[in-house]
Amino acid sequence: MATIETWATEKLAEYGAIYPMVGSEWVWLTVAVVFWLAWHFKTSAAETEEQAELASRGHNRDSYKQNVSEW
Amino acid sequence: MTTFKYSKLMIQEDCGFDATPHVGCQAVPRQNIAKQAKEVDVDNELSALNTIFTEFYYWVTVVLMFLIHVGFCMYEVGASRYKNHLHTLMKNTILIPLVTVTFFFFGWWIYWAFPNGPWIFEGAGLILEADGWGANELALPWDPIMAVNMQDHIMMVFWAAFLLFSWTAASIVSGAVIERIRTSAFGILAIAIGSVFWVIDASWGWHYNGWMVKMLGYHDAYASGVIHAVAGGFALGILVVLGPRIGKFASDGTPRNIGPRNPWLVVIGLFLIYTGFWGFYAACNVPIYDAGSDYGGGTAYFTATTIYLTPTTLSGITANFLMSLAGGLLMGYWVSKGDPFWTYSSGLAGIITASAGNDLYHPLQAMIIGAIGVFIMYKMHYWVERRFKIDDAVGAVAVHGYAGVVGLLICGFMLWGYPSSAYEGYAAINPLGMAIGAVIMFGLLGFLPGWIIATILNSAGKLRIPREAEIAGLDYNLIAASKSDQDSLATAEQ
Numbered sequence: 001m002a003t004i005e006t007w008a009t010e011k012l013a014e015y016g017a018i019y020p021m022v023g024s025e026w027v028w029l030t031v032a033v034v035f036w037l038a039w040h041f042k043t044s045a046a047e048t049e050e051q052a053e054l055a056s057r058g059h060n061r062d063s064y065k066q067n068v069s070e071w
Numbered sequence: 072m073t074t075f076k077y078s079k080l081m082i083q084e085d086c087g088f089d090a091t092p093h094v095g096c097q098a099v100p101r102q103n104i105a106k107q108a109k110e111v112d113v114d115n116e117l118s119a120l121n122t123i124f125t126e127f128y129y130w131v132t133v134v135l136m137f138l139i140h141v142g143f144c145m146y147e148v149g150a151s152r153y154k155n156h157l158h159t160l161m162k163n164t165i166l167i168p169l170v171t172v173t174f175f176f177f178g179w180w181i182y183w184a185f186p187n188g189p190w191i192f193e194g195a196g197l198i199l200e201a202d203g204w205g206a207n208e209l210a211l212p213w214d215p216i217m218a219v220n221m222q223d224h225i226m227m228v229f230w231a232a233f234l235l236f237s238w239t240a241a242s243i244v245s246g247a248v249i250e251r252i253r254t255s256a257f258g259i260l261a262i263a264i265g266s267v268f269w270v271i272d273a274s275w276g277w278h279y280n281g282w283m284v285k286m287l288g289y290h291d292a293y294a295s296g297v298i299h300a301v302a303g304g305f306a307l308g309i310l311v312v313l314g315p316r317i318g319k320f321a322s323d324g325t326p327r328n329i330g331p332r333n334p335w336l337v338v339i340g341l342f343l344i345y346t347g348f349w350g351f352y353a354a355c356n357v358p359i360y361d362a363g364s365d366y367g368g369g370t371a372y373f374t375a376t377t378i379y380l381t382p383t384t385l386s387g388i389t390a391n392f393l394m395s396l397a398g399g400l401l402m403g404y405w406v407s408k409g410d411p412f413w414t415y416s417s418g419l420a421g422i423i424t425a426s427a428g429n430d431l432y433h434p435l436q437a438m439i440i441g442a443i444g445v446f447i448m449y450k451m452h453y454w455v456e457r458r459f460k461i462d463d464a465v466g467a468v469a470v471h472g473y474a475g476v477v478g479l480l481i482c483g484f485m486l487w488g489y490p491s492s493a494y495e496g497y498a499a500i501n502p503l504g505m506a507i508g509a510v511i512m513f514g515l516l517g518f519l520p521g522w523i524i525a526t527i528l529n530s531a532g533k534l535r536i537p538r539e540a541e542i543a544g545l546d547y548n549l550i551a552a553s554k555s556d557q558d559s560l561a562t563a564e565q
Contacts, residue, residue: 012221013221015221015222016215016220016221016222017215017216017218017219017220017221018219018220018221019218019219022215025212025213025214025215026213029176029212029213032172032176033176036169036172036173036176040255040258040259043254043255043258044253044255044533047253047254047255050548051253051536051537051540052537054537054539054540054543054547054548055537055538055539055540055543056539057539057543058539059539059542059543059547060542060543061542061543063543063544063547064153064154064543064544064546064547064550064551066554067547067550067551067553067554068153068550068554069550069553069554069556069557070557071553071557
């Protein structure tokens with residue numbers, strides 16, 4: 001796992017990338033892109049559902065005032 | 072890329088970063104260290120110091136610029152009505168991660184890929200020393216330099232500074248569309264302006280090698296156009312499709328004022344944006360650059376430069392920032408008859424108007440230019456509102472878009488004849504080039520893509536919230552849940 005096993009070396013100045021698993025960047029990128037796109041689809045669907053439900057109740061402009069808490 | 076060695080540390084012979092010999096290390100007498108220290112390459116030391124200072128400099132600007140976003144969140148929430156507060160906050164907040172990850176995925180690459188305009192203009196190699204479109208492999212998200220890398224100390228902090236510009240561009244748009252846009256639609260639009268379109272314009276006109284700089288003599292030192300005009304134009308393109316909030320206009324077309332619900336939050340937010348703007352100005356500079364050795368006749372001359380590597384001073388731009396702020400505030404107070412919302416916004420608009428040329432203006436010029444920009448943007452806001460029924464909830468199109476365009480146009484005249492670059496073959500700054508630049512920023516890369524994307528989203532029924540939800544308030548369910556919690560707790564307490 002470790003890219004670097006010692007800092008005490010005369011080759012310190014020759015080090016490049018020092019994060020773990022150098023060379024696996026494509027794997028991480030793929031996971032990140034999938035997560036990002038999934039976020040859009042899931043949250044958009046949830047928003048559609050929430051607003052459709054809200055719209056179906058027939059609230060008027062003052063409805064929310066009945067729910068204002070004292071907190 | 073910058074490559075350097077920590078020469079002073081290297082002489083410690085495996086003793087780590089502590090100059091004091093300790094157990095496990097080969098002790099080196101202090102006098103020997105001193106002797107060896109004198110022998111190290113002075114040039115390397117200066118280079119290392121310059122790089123570390125530059126790294127820290129940009130890091131500080133990023134922290135300062137974070138305040139811009141704090142300010143935008145406060146400002147938007149203060150401008151929205153009670154029933155929409157939390158959704159307004161979350162809409163602005165969520166742009167942070169969305170623009171961040173996409174700027175890592177492709178935004179940074181775009182900046183380095185397009186200075187010549189893809190397949191449009193021939194030009195020299197990119198700053199990353201590769202040739203042509205698509206060759207800037209170092210800015211790709213899988214490149215090892217895009218991480219903790221001992222051969223580079225600048226890439227990611229420079230990336231971060233640009234990222235904070237990206238947040239700002241998206242956040243400008245966010246304020247204009249509050250209380251009726253779907254958060255998911257705004258997320259897509261935020262990515263478009265924050266990680267694509269403003270980055271393209273920066274590549275074209277805010278890059279020392281950009282084709283607009285070379286061919287048009289475009290000059291925009293502190294981003295009147297490349298951030299503000301483009302974001303303002305983008306917001307206007309969305310607003311045309313999105314439409315006004317319910318009740319904004321009477322049946323005869325007369326606009327109604329939906330004033331800020333919490334003016335205190337609004338003005339404190341704008342104060343924070345001012346504060347973050349300092350970081351923005353600093354981040355637009357290269358803090359230490361040997362202009363003399365590069366293009367100044369060979370004799371070393373260190374100075375701060377703009378993004379174009381043309382010289383300026385932090386001292387001078389500090390005065391110009393303050394004087395353009397002052398000019399904007401004075402004119403804003405005057406023209407709005409002391410309205411706090413517009414007076415504070417006008418301070419921002421004053422800076423934005425003068426920003427294109429604030430690397431070179433006299434402070435008094437910056438002040439007057441700021442005041443002119445505010446007068447025009449204020450009048451434009453209300454004229455566009457009445458004429459085209461545009462509901463710009465926070466005046467973002469005016470403060471950023473119109474003021475930014477005015478700033479570019481004025482800069483073209485004020486700096487007419489100045490070289491746009493220190494290098495050979497670049498057009499001088501001129502009014503026509505700056506006017507074309509303003510059209511590109513506000514229209515081509517701002518309004519047009521905003522309008523197109525919003526139209527697509529609208530066609531799919533994904534742009535605007537349902538009318539009934541808008542009337543009930545976006546936070547209805549959250550407010551109801553809070554009430555339910557309170558009632559439940561009250562029952563338990565009895």
